[in-house]
Amino acid sequence: MTLGVREKDLPPPSAESPVQHLEERKAQIYENLRDLQFEYRVGKLSDEDYAKTKTELQTELAKVMSAIDQTMGATPAAAKVEAEAKPEPGTVCPHCKARFEKALKFCGECGKAMVEGAV
Amino acid sequence: MENLGALAILLALCLSGYAVLASIVGKLRNKPLLVLSGERAVYTIWLLLTTASGLLLYGLLAGDFRLAYVARHSNRAMPVMYKIAAWWGGMEGSLLLWGWILSTYSAVVVWTNRRKFRDMMPYTTAILMAVQCFFLLLIAFPENPFEVLAVGKGITEVPDGNGLNPLLQYWTMAIHPPMLYLGYVGFVVPFAFAMGSLITRQPGDAWIHTTRRWTLFTWMCQSTGILLGAGWAYAVLGWGGYWGWDPVENASLLPWITATAFLHSVMMQEKKGMMKVWNMVLISSTFFLCIFGTFLTRSGIVGSVHAFAQSAIGKYFVAFLAVGIAATVYLILDRLDYLKSDAHLESVLSRESSFLFNNLILLASCFAVLWGTIFPVISEAVTGEKISVDAPFYNRVNVPIGLFLLLLTGVGPLIAWRRSSWESLKRAFRWPTIIGVAVMAVSAGLGALHFYALMSFGLCAFVMTTICMEFWKGSRAIASKTHQNLIAAMVELTHRNTRRYGGYIVHMAMVFLFLGFTGAAFNKDATHDVRVGDKFTIGRYDLKIRDLLDGDNENYSWRKAIVEVSVGGSVVDTLEPEQRVYKASRQPTSEVSIRRRLNEDLYLNFAGVTNDGKNLAIIQSYVFPLVSWIWVGFYTMLVGTIICLIPSKVKMQHMKTETVGYVKKNAPVHP
Amino acid sequence: MPLYIRRLLLALVAGLCLAQSSSDMLTPAIRRVGDRLACLCGSCKNTVASCSMLGCHYSSPARERIAKLQAEGKSDEEIVDDFIKREGKRALAVPPAEGFHLLSWVMPFVAIGIGLAAIWAFVKRNRKPVAAPAAVDEAVLNRYQAEIDKDLAKLE
Numbered sequence: 037m038t039l040g041v042r043e044k045d046l047p048p049p050s051a052e053s054p055v056q057h058l059e060e061r062k063a064q065i066y067e068n069l070r071d072l073q074f075e076y077r078v079g080k081l082s083d084e085d086y087a088k089t090k091t092e093l094q095t096e097l098a099k100v101m102s103a104i105d106q107t108m109g110a111t112p113a114a115a116k117v118e119a120e121a122k123p124e125p126g127t128v129c130p131h132c133k134a135r136f137e138k139a140l141k142f143c144g145e146c147g148k149a150m151v152e153g154a155v
Numbered sequence: 156m157e158n159l160g161a162l163a164i165l166l167a168l169c170l171s172g173y174a175v176l177a178s179i180v181g182k183l184r185n186k187p188l189l190v191l192s193g194e195r196a197v198y199t200i201w202l203l204l205t206t207a208s209g210l211l212l213y214g215l216l217a218g219d220f221r222l223a224y225v226a227r228h229s230n231r232a233m234p235v236m237y238k239i240a241a242w243w244g245g246m247e248g249s250l251l252l253w254g255w256i257l258s259t260y261s262a263v264v265v266w267t268n269r270r271k272f273r274d275m276m277p278y279t280t281a282i283l284m285a286v287q288c289f290f291l292l293l294i295a296f297p298e299n300p301f302e303v304l305a306v307g308k309g310i311t312e313v314p315d316g317n318g319l320n321p322l323l324q325y326w327t328m329a330i331h332p333p334m335l336y337l338g339y340v341g342f343v344v345p346f347a348f349a350m351g352s353l354i355t356r357q358p359g360d361a362w363i364h365t366t367r368r369w370t371l372f373t374w375m376c377q378s379t380g381i382l383l384g385a386g387w388a389y390a391v392l393g394w395g396g397y398w399g400w401d402p403v404e405n406a407s408l409l410p411w412i413t414a415t416a417f418l419h420s421v422m423m424q425e426k427k428g429m430m431k432v433w434n435m436v437l438i439s440s441t442f443f444l445c446i447f448g449t450f451l452t453r454s455g456i457v458g459s460v461h462a463f464a465q466s467a468i469g470k471y472f473v474a475f476l477a478v479g480i481a482a483t484v485y486l487i488l489d490r491l492d493y494l495k496s497d498a499h500l501e502s503v504l505s506r507e508s509s510f511l512f513n514n515l516i517l518l519a520s521c522f523a524v525l526w527g528t529i530f531p532v533i534s535e536a537v538t539g540e541k542i543s544v545d546a547p548f549y550n551r552v553n554v555p556i557g558l559f560l561l562l563l564t565g566v567g568p569l570i571a572w573r574r575s576s577w578e579s580l581k582r583a584f585r586w587p588t589i590i591g592v593a594v595m596a597v598s599a600g601l602g603a604l605h606f607y608a609l610m611s612f613g614l615c616a617f618v619m620t621t622i623c624m625e626f627w628k629g630s631r632a633i634a635s636k637t638h639q640n641l642i643a644a645m646v647e648l649t650h651r652n653t654r655r656y657g658g659y660i661v662h663m664a665m666v667f668l669f670l671g672f673t674g675a676a677f678n679k680d681a682t683h684d685v686r687v688g689d690k691f692t693i694g695r696y697d698l699k700i701r702d703l704l705d706g707d708n709e710n711y712s713w714r715k716a717i718v719e720v721s722v723g724g725s726v727v728d729t730l731e732p733e734q735r736v737y738k739a740s741r742q743p744t745s746e747v748s749i750r751r752r753l754n755e756d757l758y759l760n761f762a763g764v765t766n767d768g769k770n771l772a773i774i775q776s777y778v779f780p781l782v783s784w785i786w787v788g789f790y791t792m793l794v795g796t797i798i799c800l801i802p803s804k805v806k807m808q809h810m811k812t813e814t815v816g817y818v819k820k821n822a823p824v825h826p
Numbered sequence: 827m828p829l830y831i832r833r834l835l836l837a838l839v840a841g842l843c844l845a846q847s848s849s850d851m852l853t854p855a856i857r858r859v860g861d862r863l864a865c866l867c868g869s870c871k872n873t874v875a876s877c878s879m880l881g882c883h884y885s886s887p888a889r890e891r892i893a894k895l896q897a898e899g900k901s902d903e904e905i906v907d908d909f910i911k912r913e914g915k916r917a918l919a920v921p922p923a924e925g926f927h928l929l930s931w932v933m934p935f936v937a938i939g940i941g942l943a944a945i946w947a948f949v950k951r952n953r954k955p956v957a958a959p960a961a962v963d964e965a966v967l968n969r970y971q972a973e974i975d976k977d978l979a980k981l982e
Contacts, residue, residue, distance in 0.1 A: 057359025061428075068426060068572065069978060071652075075571055078628040080583065082576045089573045092501070098970040394878035401871050429952075500952040508949065515941040523934035530921065530930045538926050541916040543864035545871045548920040552934050680878075682852070763881070775878060 055104045062104070065097045157222060160210040160301040164251075167203040167258075168291040170196045174284040182277035190277050194265045197280060200287065201262040204255045211248060211300050215241050221312045223302045224248060230318035230739045232710040237319050240329035244319045246468075247300035249332060253449060254290040256333075256340045261287060264344055272351075272361065279351035286343050289475050297467045318739035321711070325391050331383040335407060338377025339445040342414065344369045346442035349435055353486055356493045360428070363421055368800055374418060375796040377411050382789045393745035393760040395680070395777045397785065400549040405528045406451040410444035412521040413437055416514045423510055424496075426572060431494040432487065433514075439483045443476060502574035509567035516563060520556045524549065554607050558614060561669055564662050565618035568625065568655075586624065591617030603677070611673040615666045622659050622666075629656075650804040660795030667788030674755070674781025682762070684771035685716075694778040696757055697721045701729070703772055711735040713746075716761050716772050720750060732761035732774065753787070755780040856892050859902050863888065863909055864919040873919045 072093065076086045174196035181189030211224070215238045220226045228241040228248065243249040261283040268276055294300065303310045322328070345366035352362040384407070385397035398404060417437040423429045450472040487494070500507055527544045534542050569583045594616035595609050603609060626645055633651075634644035649656040683691045690699045702717040715733035719726055730748035737744065743763070750757040758777040765771045852860070852875065860875030867884040870877055874892070877885040888909070895905045909917040921927035 057357075057361065060359055060361070060364065064425060066977065071572070073978075074629070074632070078632050080569065080575075080579060081571050082579050085571065085574050085576055085579070089501075089571070092573065094971075094974055095967050097974055098967040101970045101973070394872075396872075399871050498952075500949055503949060503953075508945075511945045511948065515938065515945060519934060519938045519941060522937045526930070526933050526937075534921065534927060534930070541914060542921050542927060543866070543916045543919060544921060544930065545864045545873060545919045546876070547861070547873060548930070551920070552931070556934075556938075680852075 055107050058100055058104045058107065062097065062100045065093055065100065069093050069097075156210055156214070156219070157301040157303055160207045161295075161299060163203040163207040163210075164291060164295050164299070164301070167200045167207070167254075168288065168295045170200050170203070171284045171288040171291055174200070175281045175288060178277040178281040178284070187273075190280075193277065193280055193284075194269065197258070197261050197265045197284065200284075201258040204251075204258045207301075208242070208251060208255045211251060212239065212242060215239070218316070220314070220316055221303050221310050222300075223304050224300045226304060226313050226316040228316065228319055230316040232739070233318055233324070236326075236329060237324050240323070241319045243332040243336070244323055247294070247298045247302075249336070250290060250294050250298050251300050252333065253336055253340060254287065254294055256336055257283070257287050257290065257343060260340060260344055264347075268365070272357075272365075274355045275348070275351040275357055275361070278354045279347045282347040282350050283343060286347075289471075293468055293471060297471070315739070318737065321735070321737040321740055321742050321744045322391060324737075324744075325387055327383045327387040328391070331380055331387055334376050334383055335380030336449075338373050338375075338380050339410070339449055341369060341373025341376060342410065342438070342442050342445050344373075346438050349438045350483070350486065353435065353490050353493070356490065360424055363425060363434075367421075370414070370418060370421075371796060371799055374411075374414050375793065375800075377407075377414065378792055378796075379789070381407055381411060382785070382792075386786065386789075389782070390747060390749065391745070393747055393762065393775070395678075395747075395758050395760075395779055397782070400524075400527070400546045402528050403451055405524050406444075406448040408524055409521055410441045410448055412517050412524075413441040413444060416517040416521075417441055419510055419517075420514050423507060427498040427507070428496050429498045429500075429507065431496050432491065435487050435494065437514075439480075439487070443480055443483075446472070446476060446479070504570065504575050504577070504580070506567065506570050506572045506575075509563065509570050513560070513563050513567060516556060516560045520553055520560070523552045523556065527552070557669070557672075558607065558610050561611070561614045561618060561665070564665055565614070565621045568659065568662070569621055583621075583624075587617045587620040590620045605676045608673050608676040611669055615670050615673075618662065618666050622663050625659055626656070647804075649798060650801075653798050653801045653803045657795050657798030657801075660798060661792055662795075664788045664792035664795055667784045667791055671781050671783070671785030671788060674779060674784070677780045679778040680776065682773065682775045684765050684769075684773055686769075686771055691776070693757075693776045694755070695722055696778070697724075698759075698774075698776065700772070700774075709738075711737045714761065714764065714772070715746075716759075716774060718748075718759055718774070720757060728757075730757070730759045732759040734761040734763065751783050753781075753783050756782050852889065853893075855896055856889055859892050859896075859905050860885075860889060862902075862906055862919055863892075863917055866913065866916065 069090070072081070072086065072089055075081055081089075174193045177189050177193035177196065181187065181191075181193060211222075213219075214222050214225045215229050216235065218225070218229065218231055224245060224247050225241075228244040229238055233241070241248065243252045261280070264283065265276075265280060268279075272279070304313065305311060345362070348362040348366045351357075384404070388399065389395065389397040417434065420430050420437060421434050424431055424434050450469070527549050530544050531542055534540065565587060566584075570580065591613040595613035598609055598612045603612070626648070629648045630641055630644035633639070633648050634641055637644065637647070639647065679694050681691070681693050683689070685691070685700045687700055687703055690697065692698070697720075699719040699721070700716055701719050703714070704717070705714040706712070713733055713735045715731050718730045718732065720728040720730055728750050730750060732748040733746040735744050735746060736742070745760050745762070747758060747760045749759075756777075756779045758779060760775040760777075762773040762775045765773060857875040861873045863874040865872045865874050865877040865882065865885045865888070867877065867879065867882050870879065870882075872878075872885075874885045874888045879885070891909075892905055895908060900908070906918070915922060915927075921930040923931055
């Protein structure tokens with residue numbers, strides 16, 4: 037089992053994106069923003085502190101987003117590999133090209149049928 | 156059979172060495188097949204160790220007394236549950252359990268990450284397997300559980316074994332060691348990921364996200380292990396104590412403290428990318444303290460710390476710790492640039508600083524415990540004079556530190572991230588402070604005139620109020636928006652941010668624990684020599700000896716007292732403290748009888764019989780106020796940690812946008 | 827005092843016939859002194875007053891000894907000194923606050939002090955310069971503002 041390793045046993049090429057860590061950072065900042073909003077709503081923060089912290093977080097967010105765009109722009113090859121990965125049927129609208137996490141019958145964006153022939 | 160077991164262990168040892176080499180060489184030479192074969196080795200090791208453990212268990216259950224281990228730790232008369240528990244009743248078996256748990260964890264880690272972190276995983280695997288290799292080395296050579304009893308050249312068999320130490324024949328003790336081990340071993344995983352990401356200079360904090368649940372689960376097991384041990388001591392040892400500050404207990408407490416510090420400080424890294432070096436240091440110290448703890452706990456030689464250098468496996472452990480610590484320190488120092496953080500502290504009055512203080516206080520208590528444990532050795536080396544460092548030392552040093560920590564538990568969560576203003580803090584703390592002071596005044600009025608106890612009661616009330624206010628405010632905000640009732644809103648609130656509100660519940664558990672500890676300031680005890688019909692009083696209880704019985708079964712002989720408990724003239728309970736003498740080991744043990752109530756426990760111990768000719772029964776009676784809150788705290792902690800482990804309900808919808816968005820950038824994604 | 831003498835006599839009688847008795851010797855006075863003395867019976871970390879092992883070969887005789895010395899009218903200090911003379915400093919439950927042993931008490935708090943200093947240094951070094959965010963940030967922020975706002979609206 038250990039020594040009889042064959043080529044076909046190799047796991048398929050990983051689907052890791054080159055901006056994985058930036059995406060995580062971005063999600064984290066959104067989380068922080070959400071937290072901040074909630075804490076402000078329950079009255080833990082003064083208006084001034086809230087405004088300041090919010091601006092800071094948004095600035096950081098913008099920086100991360102621009103870093104993502106730069107990386108993606110700089111590595112078209114990587115992006116292409118990703119693009120080739122076939123999406124699950126029913127997750128991409130054939131009409132308006134909106135993407136969804138789960139397979140749907142009708143597009144949530146334009147309302148047309150997602151899978152050909154679905155009524 | 157013993158040959159098969161020993162062979163499995165030897166094979167596993169070779170394979171663990173192979174896995175380390177294959178992973179590293181495969182990674183360096185860029186040969187994915189070699190890396191894969193290293194991963195396969197991890198699964199094979201699990202199979203081999205499962206076989207070995209199965210064989211040992213079979214030996215214990217079937218009573219194969221040719222095996223030295225079985226003969227020493229099991230006997231025919233023992234119930235099945237304790238025959239199984241004998242697996243970890245002695246050193247060899249418990250090291251095998253350690254190794255088996257580690258191999259299980261490793262297999263799970265390798266399997267769940269088989270497609271992820273292709274850069275980092277080979278190193279993570281290598282580190283896991285290096286630790287595995289070390290333990291297998293111990294199991295294969297100096298502490299082999301499959302050693303047989305032999306006379307000359309022939310294998311012999313004893314008719315019956317010694318049996319498990321009778322003190323360990325108690326249900327919490329049967330699960331306490333595996334729990335503690337699940338905890339000890341579990342910290343290898345975050346450590347391996349941390350080192351893996353350090354070696355490969357992973358961008359971001361992937362190791363933290365991946366291991367967050369491991370760390371929490373592990374922490375939960377460790378807390379459970381420690382508290383089960385305390386519960387065992389309380390219910391079995393017959394002196395009513397749950398914590399004695401002996402080196403073994405301290406050794407299990409140390410990694411728990413650093414792990415707690417890690418769980419807090421890691422939030423700073425996740426939220427703001429700060430404290431990267433510090434978190435590396437904390438997780439490494441936790442891991443090495445776990446190894447140190449295993450060594451102290453399981454060497455079975457501890458009574459005093461001095462003894463450890465004399466044991467055969469002591470040398471192995473010292474070598475492993477020295478090499479491991481040196482390598483870790485080198486690695487961290489070498490990668491300081493990678494660990495550099497660009498985040499700043501916006502304000503001194505912020506959640507960040509409260510975490511700094513939390514870490515400081517936790518580590519200070521860790522240091523105090525460590526210092527107390529090793530001070531006798533240092534002192535003897537310097538002054539040549541033996542001294543004692545007993546419970547009063549730890550209590551005197553740790554009580555103020557603990558109270559300060561309790562204060563921080565209340566204050567920290569109310570301070571906002573990044574910055575906060577005095578004004579909002581004053582508003583937030585008005586009610587908790589008022590209630591805390593009120594509780595102090597009431598307790599003092601009720602006669603609890605003990606400085607630390609009063610402080611503790613006040614702080615418990617303070618922290619409890621802050622937590623309740625957090626829940627109240629949050630659920631009210633949600634209720635006003637969604638028009639749910641408050642209870643539903645509270646569930647919704649917790650579900651939205653399980654980590655924070657689960658954390659609050661764990662804090663609540665800490666309040667209960669402190670409440671339980673504080674009760675010890677008001678303990679009462681008395682010892683009486685009694686015969687049937689005698690009466691005595693302790694606290695508000697009148698006790699009457701109704702009967703004294705004795706008897707005998709195949710495992711032990713016993714004596715017990717039937718004691719009638721009355722309060723204010725009416726009988727409320729009957730307690731039956733018992734003493735047993737186990738036949739196999741001729742060791743007496745106490746089966747204490749406890750009337751557990753939330754306000755106080757009445758605790759009776761049948762300590763023995765006077766041998767002055769009168770054959771009076773010696774009954775030790777104790778009243779322990781509030782001690783039950785420790786166990787309430789334990790269950791609350793379990794609930795809180797499990798809530799933390801549940802994923803939060805609100806998924807960040809935007810973040811998928813980009814990860815799958817290479818097809819069409821920034822396309823909106825709908826749930 | 828007669829009570830103590832009676833107890834003492836009882837204890838002596840019990841001791842003579844190698845009695846294992848409940849040694850109900852823990853009067854508040856004995857407890858007061860016993861709490862300052864370590865039980866040296868081996869692995870236990872209790873004091874002479876709090877060790878509850880029945881027939882403990884150290885703490886039971888120690889309690890009897892305390893009772894005897896108290897009956898002779900010795901003060902607490904004298905009794906403790908007597909134990910130190912017999913057993914050395916290890917007879918004390920905690921290290922004495924003198925000479926080298928003072929370190930045992932001081933170090934934990936020194937550690938807190940060092941920690942505080944470290945926190946102070948950390949805060950000082952990491953305190954953000956008050957400088958306003960650079961203009962570039964403004965530009966970047968504006969570019970992404972719309973998207974951020976859209977996402978934020980979805981947050982709750």
